[in-house]
Every structure is written in C-alpha cells, then in structure tokens.
Amino acid sequence: MASKKATIHDIAKELNITASTVSRALNNNPRISEATKKAVLGMAKDLNYQPNNLAAALRKGKSQLIGIIVPTINRSFFSSVIRGVEEVANKLNYRVIVSQSNEDVDNEIATLNALLNARVDGVLVSIGKNTDRFEHYKDLMERGIPLVLFDRTTNEVGTSQVVIDDYLGGYLATEHLIKQGCKKIVHFTNLKQVNIYKERYRGYLEALRDNDIPFDESLVYQSDMQLVDGRNCTEQLLASHKKFDAIFSASDYAAVGALQILKENGVKVPEDVALVGFSNEPFTSFTDPSLTTVSQFPIEMGQAAAESFFEILEAKKKKFIPQKTVLQPELIIRDSSLKSGK
Amino acid sequence: MASKKATIHDIAKELNITASTVSRALNNNPRISEATKKAVLGMAKDLNYQPNNLAAALRKGKSQLIGIIVPTINRSFFSSVIRGVEEVANKLNYRVIVSQSNEDVDNEIATLNALLNARVDGVLVSIGKNTDRFEHYKDLMERGIPLVLFDRTTNEVGTSQVVIDDYLGGYLATEHLIKQGCKKIVHFTNLKQVNIYKERYRGYLEALRDNDIPFDESLVYQSDMQLVDGRNCTEQLLASHKKFDAIFSASDYAAVGALQILKENGVKVPEDVALVGFSNEPFTSFTDPSLTTVSQFPIEMGQAAAESFFEILEAKKKKFIPQKTVLQPELIIRDSSLKSGK
DNA sequence: AATATTAGTGCAATCGATTACATCTTTTTT
DNA sequence: AAAAAAGATGTAATCGATTGCACTAATATT
Numbered sequence: 001m002a003s004k005k006a007t008i009h010d011i012a013k014e015l016n017i018t019a020s021t022v023s024r025a026l027n028n029n030p031r032i033s034e035a036t037k038k039a040v041l042g043m044a045k046d047l048n049y050q051p052n053n054l055a056a057a058l059r060k061g062k063s064q065l066i067g068i069i070v071p072t073i074n075r076s077f078f079s080s081v082i083r084g085v086e087e088v089a090n091k092l093n094y095r096v097i098v099s100q101s102n103e104d105v106d107n108e109i110a111t112l113n114a115l116l117n118a119r120v121d122g123v124l125v126s127i128g129k130n131t132d133r134f135e136h137y138k139d140l141m142e143r144g145i146p147l148v149l150f151d152r153t154t155n156e157v158g159t160s161q162v163v164i165d166d167y168l169g170g171y172l173a174t175e176h177l178i179k180q181g182c183k184k185i186v187h188f189t190n191l192k193q194v195n196i197y198k199e200r201y202r203g204y205l206e207a208l209r210d211n212d213i214p215f216d217e218s219l220v221y222q223s224d225m226q227l228v229d230g231r232n233c234t235e236q237l238l239a240s241h242k243k244f245d246a247i248f249s250a251s252d253y254a255a256v257g258a259l260q261i262l263k264e265n266g267v268k269v270p271e272d273v274a275l276v277g278f279s280n281e282p283f284t285s286f287t288d289p290s291l292t293t294v295s296q297f298p299i300e301m302g303q304a305a306a307e308s309f310f311e312i313l314e315a316k317k318k319k320f321i322p323q324k325t326v327l328q329p330e331l332i333i334r335d336s337s338l339k340s341g342k
Numbered sequence: 343m344a345s346k347k348a349t350i351h352d353i354a355k356e357l358n359i360t361a362s363t364v365s366r367a368l369n370n371n372p373r374i375s376e377a378t379k380k381a382v383l384g385m386a387k388d389l390n391y392q393p394n395n396l397a398a399a400l401r402k403g404k405s406q407l408i409g410i411i412v413p414t415i416n417r418s419f420f421s422s423v424i425r426g427v428e429e430v431a432n433k434l435n436y437r438v439i440v441s442q443s444n445e446d447v448d449n450e451i452a453t454l455n456a457l458l459n460a461r462v463d464g465v466l467v468s469i470g471k472n473t474d475r476f477e478h479y480k481d482l483m484e485r486g487i488p489l490v491l492f493d494r495t496t497n498e499v500g501t502s503q504v505v506i507d508d509y510l511g512g513y514l515a516t517e518h519l520i521k522q523g524c525k526k527i528v529h530f531t532n533l534k535q536v537n538i539y540k541e542r543y544r545g546y547l548e549a550l551r552d553n554d555i556p557f558d559e560s561l562v563y564q565s566d567m568q569l570v571d572g573r574n575c576t577e578q579l580l581a582s583h584k585k586f587d588a589i590f591s592a593s594d595y596a597a598v599g600a601l602q603i604l605k606e607n608g609v610k611v612p613e614d615v616a617l618v619g620f621s622n623e624p625f626t627s628f629t630d631p632s633l634t635t636v637s638q639f640p641i642e643m644g645q646a647a648a649e650s651f652f653e654i655l656e657a658k659k660k661k662f663i664p665q666k667t668v669l670q671p672e673l674i675i676r677d678s679s680l681k682s683g684k
Numbered sequence: 685a686a687t688a689t690t691a692g693t694g695c696a697a698t699c700g701a702t703t704a705c706a707t708c709t710t711t712t713t714t
Numbered sequence: 715a716a717a718a719a720a721g722a723t724g725t726a727a728t729c730g731a732t733t734g735c736a737c738t739a740a741t742a743t744t
Contacts, residue, residue, distance in 0.1 A: 005485075007730055018694050023731060033692060054400045054461045055730035058699045063396060065439075065460070073428070074421040074641075076624075083416045086442060090453075095460050097407075098440045100428060111432075118407070118437050119396045143347075256628060282418075286598060288630025299416075349700055360724050365701060375722060397700035400729045 006047035014043050026051070057119065064094050066309065067115035067123040071103045071152070076282050077298050078126065081150065084302020085124060092310065094121070103128040109136045122146030122313065124305050127154060129192060129224070146312040150305040151296070153195055160312060162305040162325040166196045169294040169329035170203025173248050173276045176292070176331055178211045180274050180339045182246035186219045188233055188258070189250045197225075200250040200278060219244060223254065230257025238265055245273060246337075252277035252284050252293055259287060259336070275336040289335035296329055348389035356385050368393070399461065406436050408651065409457035409465040413445045413494070418624050419640050420468065423492065426644020427466060434652065436463070445470040451478045464488030464655065466647050469496060471534060471566070488654040492647040493638070495537055502654060504647040504667040508538045511636040511671035512545025515590050515618045518634070518673055520553045522616050522681045524588035528561045530575055530600070531592045539567075542592045542620060561586060565596065572599025580607055587615060588679075594619035594626050594635055601629060601678070617678040631677035639669055 008022040015022075017036065025032045025040035043049075057063040066089055070078040086096050097120060101108035108128050115123060122145055125137070129152070137157040140147045150162040177185050187204050190197045201220075208215050221237065223229035230249060234257065237244065249255035255277030262269055269275050269289055277284060277293040284291035304325050312320055350364040357364075359378065367374045367382035385391075399405040408431055412420040428438050439462060443450035450470050457465060464487055467479070471494070479499040482489045492504040519527050529546050532539045543562075550557050563579065565571035572591060576599065579586065591597035597619030604611055611617050611631055619626060622637035646667050654662055 008732095009730075019731075020695080020733075021693055023733085024693085027732085031692060036692080050455070051459055052400070052461060052730050053459045054396055054405060055699090056732070058394070058396045058400055058701095059730080059732045061699075072425070073415075074418060074425045076416060076418065079416040079421040082440070083414070083442065086415070086440070090441075090456070093456075095439050095441070095456060097437050098424070098428070099432075099437070100425065113392070114432070114435075114437060117393050117395045119394060283625035283628045286625045286630075287628045351700075361701075362703075362725080363723055365703085366723090369702085373722065378722080394700050397729090398702070400731095401700080401702045403729075 005052075006044075006049040007052070008049075010047055011040060011043045011049060014047070015039055062121055063119045065097055065118065065120045066094050066306075067097045067099065067112075067118070067120035069099050069101055069108060069111055069115070069123065069125045071126060071128050072100050073098060077151075077279055077296065080298035081126070081302035081305070084299035084304075085306045086302070087299075088303050088306035088310075101128045101131075103130055105131045105133060112136055112140075116145070122148070122309055124148045124150060124309060126150050127152040129190070132192075146309055148305050148309045148312070150301055151196065155195070158322055160308045160322045160324070162301055162308055162327070163196070164296045164301065164327040164329045166199035166329070167203040167206070169278060169296075169331075170200035170248075170250070171207045172203070172329070172331040173200075173278065173292075173294055174204045174207035175211070176333065177246045177248060177274055177276060177337060178207065178213065180246070180270075180337060182274055182339075183213055184216070184219065184242075184244040185213075185246040185248055186221065186237060186244045187248050187250070188221050188223065188225065188230060188254045190222055190225050197250050204248060218242065225249075225251035225254045227253045227257040227260075230254030231261050232257075234258040234261040238267075246275070247273060248276045250278045252279045252281040252291065255291055255293070255336075256283070256287060259291070270335065270337050270339050274339055277336075280332055284332075285334065287336070292334045292337035293332050294329045295332050297327055301327055347394075348386075348391040349394070350391075352389055353382060353385045353391060356389070357381055404463055405461045407439055407460065407462045408436050408648075409439045409441065409454075409460070409462035411441050411443055411450060411453055411457070411465065411467045413468060413470050414442050415440060419493075419621055419638065422640035423468070423644035423647070426641040426646075427648045428644070429641075430645050430648035430652075443470045443473075445472055447473045447475060454478055454482075458487070464490070464651055466490045466492060466651060468492050469494040471532070474534075488651055490647050490651045490654070492643055493538065497537070500664055502650045502664045502666070504643055504650055504669070505538070506638045506643065506669040506671045508541035508671070509545040509548070511620060511638075511673075512542035512590075512592070513549045514545070514671070514673040515542075515620065515634075515636055516546045516549035517553070518675065519588045519590060519616055519618060519679060520549065520555065522588070522612075522679060524616055524681075525555055526558070526561065526584075526586040527555075527588040527590055528563065528579060528586045529590050529592070530563050530565065530567065530572060530596045532564055532567050539592050546590060560584065567591075567593035567596045569595045569599040569602075572596030573603050574599075576600040576603040580609075588617070589615060590618045592620045594621045594623040594633065597633060597635070598625070598629060601633070612677065612679050612681050616681055619678075622674055626674075627676065629678070634676045634679035635674050637672045637674050639672070643669055 008019045012019045012022045022040050025037045068082055073079055089096050099111040101111055134156045147159045153161040153163055189201050221233040223233050247258050262273055267273055277291050280293045280295035284293045350361045354361045354364045364382050367379045415421055431438050441453040443453055476498045489501045495503040495505055531543050563575040565575050589600050609615055619633050619635040622635045626633035626635045
C-alpha cells in the first residue's frame with residue numbers, strides 16, 4: 001500500500017494519457033472532456049494522489065503561503081488577529097506561516113528574510129515596538145511583494161494598513177472618564193515610532209480640550225506599557241503626591257499593573273480613581289473590579305488585513321493605491337470606571 | 343535595481359562558472375575552493391540573491407516546514423505552545439505553518455491534508471475535543487511522515503507524544519483542597535476520547551482514596567468545560583442542594599464560570615467553597631479572588647514537542663520507538679483555595 | 685466537397701536548486 | 715618520469731506540476 005507518493009505521471013501512465021492532460025483535468029480545464037476528467041479524478045483517488053504544491057508553486061511562482069510577523073504570538077490580541085487572517089486565507093486556499101519578531105528589529109528582518117526564502121506570496125506585519133528602521137519593508141514594496149501592516153503600523157512605508165481608529169478609542173475612553181466626573185486624568189502611553197499610542201494620546205488630548213479640561217503634561221507617563229511598567233508608573237505617580245482621579249492607560253497590561261498598585265495602597269477603584277485600559281484583553285473581564293477597556297476587534301482586524309492583502313494580490317498587474325482600513329473601536333464599560341453606576 | 347530575482351544561474355553567469363558550482367559554494371561544500379566560495383558569496387550579495395527554498399525543497403523532498411494543528415490559536419495555552427515550537431524550529435532553520443481545527447474532526451482532516459499538500463516535513467497536533475477517528479493520523483504514520491501529538495493526545499496512534507502529567511496535576515490539586523480541610527470536592531470534567539481530562543480525573547480519584555475520602559459520583563459534572571459550562575454546572579450544583587466545600591475544575595474557564603455563579607449567589611470563595619482550576623491561563627491571576635490552578639508550562643511543552651519531532655526526523659532511517667515525554671505540572675496556589683492562609 | 689472551427693490531447697520547455705557522475709588539472713607517490 | 719591520488723569544476727538528469735504551441739480528428743460553415 002505504502003508505495004511512493006503518486007504523481008500526475010503515475011495517473012497518466014495508468015490511463016495511457018499524458019501528464020499535461022492529467023494536470024489540466026485536475027485543474028478542471030475546459031479543454032478536457034468530461035470523460036477524461038472523470039477518469040483522472042477516479043484514478044487520483046485510487047492512487048491516493050496528493051498534489052505537490054511545491055512543484056506547482058515553483059512553476060507558477062506562487063506558493064499559496066502568506067507570512068505573518070507579530071511581536072509575539074502568545075498575546076491574545078495577536079493570536080486573535082492571526083485567527084482572523086487564517087479564516088479568510090484558508091477559504092481562498094492559502095496557508096499561513098507565523099513568525100515572531102520578539103519586538104526586536106534585527107529579528108524582524110531575519111524573520112522576514114526567512115519568510116521570503118520560503119517564497120511566501122506576501123507578508124502581513126505588525127511592527128515591533130522598537131523598530132525604527134523600515135528599509136526592509138520599503139525593499140519589499142520595490143520588489144512588488146504584497147505587504148499589509150496592521151495595528152502597529154507606520155506611514156514610512158507606502159502600503160495598505162489596517163488599524164482601528166486609535167484616536168477615537170482614546171477619545172471615547174477619555175470622554176467616558178470625564179462624564180464620570182473625572183477632571184485629573186492620568187495617561188499611560190509610549191510615544192515611539194509606532195502610531196497607535198500617538199493616536200490614543202491624540203484622542204485623549206482632544207477629549208480634554210472638547211470638555212474644557214486643562215491639559216497637564218505632568219500627568220502623562222511614558223513606559224513600555226507592560227504590567228510591570230504600569231506598576232512602576234503608578235508607584236511614581238503615588239509617590240509624586242499629584243492629585244488625580246482617573247487613569248487612562250493605553251494598554252490593558254499597564255492598567256492591571258496600575259490596578260494592583262492602587263489596591264495595594266488602599267486606593268479604591270473606581271471610587272477614588274477610575275481606571276480604563278485599552279485592548280479588551282480576555283483577562284480584563286475577570287479583574288476585580290472588572291476593567292473598562294476599548295475593544296479592537298482583533299479577529300475582524302485579521303480578516304480585514306487578509307482581505308486587504310488579497311486586494312493587493314489581485315490588483316497586482318495594475319497600479320495599486322494603498323488602502324488604509326480603519327476599524328471602529330468600541331468602549332467596553334465595566335466596573336473599574338463606573339463611579340455613578342454603583 | 344528591481345530586476346527579476348537573481349538565481350544561482352545569474353551568479354554563475356557573472357562569474358563564468360556553472361550553477362552547480364554556485365550551489366555547492368553556497369552550501370559550503372568542501373570540494374569548492376575557498377577563492378570560489380568567496381567570489382560566489384560576494385556576487386550573491388551584489389545581486390541581492392535570495393535562495394528559492396521551493397526549488398530546493400522540491401528537489402530534496404524536504405520543505406523545512408512544520409505544520410501545527412491546534413483546536414484554536416487564540417487561547418493562551420495553545421499560542422504559547424506554538425511559541426515554544428517556533429523557538430526550537432527557527433533555530434534549526436525550519437518554519438512553522440499554523441492551522442486551526444476548531445474542534446471539528448472534518449476540519450482537522452481537511453487542514454491536515456492542506457498541510458500535506460504544502461509538503462510540510464511533519465506535523466505536530468493537539469487533537470480536537472470531539473475527534474473520535476484517528477485513521478488520518480495512522481495514515482501519516484504508515485507513510486512515514488513524522489507526527490507528534492501534544493497535550494490532547496491519544497494512544498490510538500503509535501507516535502511520540504508530549505503531555506504534562508495530568509494525573510499528577512489532578513492529584514496535586516485535589517490533595518491541596520483536602521489539606522485545606524475540604525471533604526466534599528466537586529469535580530468538573532469531560533470524559534471523552536481525549537486523555538487529559540481522564541487523567542486529571544484519575545488524579546482526583548486517587549487523591550481522594552489516599553486520604554480516605556469517600557468518592558461520591560454525583561459530585562462529578564461533565565460538560566464542554568467552557569466558561570458558560572462552568573456557570574451551568576455550578577447552577578445545577580447549587581440547585582441540587584448537595585453539600586460541597588470545594589470545586590476542582592479541570593479547566594480554568596469552567597472554574598471562572600463557577601466563580602461567577604458562586605459570587606452571584608453569595609457563596610464566598612474560598613471561605614464557603616474553595617476553588618481550583620487547571621491550566622494557569624493568564625487571567626487566573628487577575629480574578630477576584632485570584633485562582634489557584636495548575637501550570638502546564640506550555641512554552642516548554644512546545645519546545646519538547648519540537649525536540650521530539652526532530653528526533654523522529656533524524657532517526658527516520660532506522661526504526662524509531664515513539665517517545666512519550668511527560669512534563670511535570672506545578673500547582674500554583676492563589677487565593678481561591680486558601681482557607682487557612684488568610 | 686472544400687475549408688474553417690472547435691474539441692481534445694500531446695510535446696517539450698520551464699520554474700530553481702541539487703547531485704551522481706564525468707572530466708580535467710595539479711599534486712603526490714613510488 | 716610514470717602512475718596514482720586529490721582537488722576543483724562541469725554535465726546533465728532530476729524533483730512534480732504547469733503551459734504555450736502543435737497536432738489530429740470531428741464538426742460546422744459556405
């Protein structure tokens with residue numbers, strides 16, 4: 001039974017036809033008679049034929065593979081995006097190769113090259129936090145390899161992007177806090193290359209302005225936005241003895257860090273300090289109090305990114321104008337910010 | 343600049359040598375002179391040569407790709423396993439293709455075939471919860487394609503497996519509850535094909551026996567073990583008016599569901615009912631109270647699975663005896679089970 | 685009935701890298 | 715100095731599927 005893998009040549013030999021006819025039959029080419037197609041399909045099944053995509057890919061110059069680069073895969077947001085990409089890609093008979101950059105530029109470049117050597121038909125990337133060089137992406141563009149940036153994007157590379165309206169997210173979060181009566185709203189952010197935090201910050205500023213709340217720069221804390229950073233910033237904040245009645249953290253992780261320190265210091269959330277995070281990480285509904293946050297619809301983002309990718313792929317021959325897809329975020333109001341509700 | 347991609351033939355032409363020499367030089371073949379190697383490497387860089395792995399894969403019959411099938415990628419446990427696999431695989435110059443079965447057998451088979459068509463060199467799989475057919479995996483074995491099962495495994499297929507000692511995990515969790523003084527310990531489980539829950543259940547039973555606590559079958563609840571199932575089971579449990587002082591849920595999700603219902607009904611955790619979950623999902627440290635659970639070391643599991651895979655690959659020529667790697671779980675004690683501590 | 689179409693297949697080159705075998709130099713051995 | 719060995723490179727087939735072009739036979743057109 002376990003003879004070597006069958007090829008189209010084996011099928012051809014059995015049926016006394018040529019491999020080209022078999023190939024056409026398998027691809028449902030209209031120039032092949034129904035009878036032959038039936039025979040080929042039957043024999044393919046009999047011989048347990050499995051097409052060798054490598055060979056086809058080599059010949060056609062298309063591997064049916066998409067590369068994805070994310071900073072880390074085991075973060076709910078990113079793995080959900082990947083899930084979304086996969087759903088769309090698989091339907092179109094594409095497979096997804098996943099790679100992690102670990103927030104390191106050199107790693108990002110190395111991993112990108114590895115994907116290219118594997119001959120992926122294109123790449124979807126969420127840029128590392130510390131990435132400050134973009135030549136490798138510009139190269140891609142020049143070589144005509146489809147590239148879509150999502151979430152952590154940059155405008156330095158003229159390609160399609162999929163983001164949520166981070167500005168709006170920041171605005172909604174801040175506005176919500178203001179409506180809860182907060183006036184001294186601390187903001188945790190990270191104003192590096194990547195756009196997302198800048199945008200959330202912009203939303204924060206705008207909401208303050210629209211509501212005539214004076215902006216106090218000393219209430220803005222910059223960090224790496226991990227849980228530990230949230231802890232550190234909050235400790236500094238408390239130590240500074242500044243007055244504040246809310247924290248809008250542009251990351252859920254930092255928000256949880258803040259929550260921990262606040263609780264440890266007997267500061268009541270939301271009574272003393274209202275708290276809002278960003279991303280709707282799964283754990284945010286399980287904290288005590290549950291964390292108000294902004295949903296980024298990661299699965300939808302993945303789907304949109306994949307669709308964007310296939311648009312580039314299809315438009316390939318003609319000139320293609322990069323699209324920027326902006327998804328609407330949604331404020332998820334939970335207990336950590338509800339001063340009035342309780 | 344953006345001429346067509348350079349091949350070894352282009353390099354050969356430039357240097358007035360043949361492609362075979364270039365190929366050997368690039369592969370650091372000892373039969374090629376140092377001078378030629380240097381020249382080839384230099385020209386490769388000049389021409390911005392990127393090897394076409396597809397062509398090499400076709401010729402060598404090895405794609406340097408590993409397929410992974412998980413029920414769903416956006417679950418911390420699975421994405422962390424994938425992370426572990428990737429770390430090991432990338433070091434050995436392999437790439438990882440990720441696919442999801444969505445807990446559906448047919449999907450699992452389809453996705454497996456897709457991976458095989460992409461000519462992966464082997465497959466790592468965590469079996470879907472409802473999978474009750476294993477022919478597709480047996481086929482793989484017969485065809486000599488390396489297969490490693492992890493976490494959700496079965497003994498029906500004679501291949502290498504990587505699991506944690508679920509029995510021990512179940513035992514540790516139950517024993518811990520007993521030490522906290524609990525005597526009527528409810529167990530949430532799912533006794534289907536897949537081994538893991540059976541093993542945890544066995545640990546539960548054994549711990550009871552070793553501590554002379556009578557086993558009460560009516561305290562065992564079976565479900566799909568999602569959050570909602572945990573809620574349902576707990577509601578039933580409360581409605582039944584059975585006496586119980588602890589719940590050991592073989593899933594963190596169901597445990598959180600239980601926690602929610604208990605709190606909603608004014609049952610205090612851990613005072614009235616101690617609670618232990620399983621998996622150490624990230625959210626377990628953020629619940630109120632924080633959830634005692636069992637860590638499965640998913641990244642380590644991924645690394646072990648990858649190593650197991652490469653062992654099979656290397657031993658390919660000789661006969662290979664499937665290995666079962668058993669990782670030790672660790673009980674993470676948090677507040678939800680600490681009656682004494684507080 | 686002669687010519688033009690159309691349907692259905694075959695031929696052979698091709699994608700890019702690898703590799704068994706052959707060939708040609710040099711160098712070493714005796 | 716002739717024979718043997720080692721060193722360096724070339725030749726050509728190969729992996730499996732695809733596809734432009736050619737070809738035959740059957741059908742349609744005038």
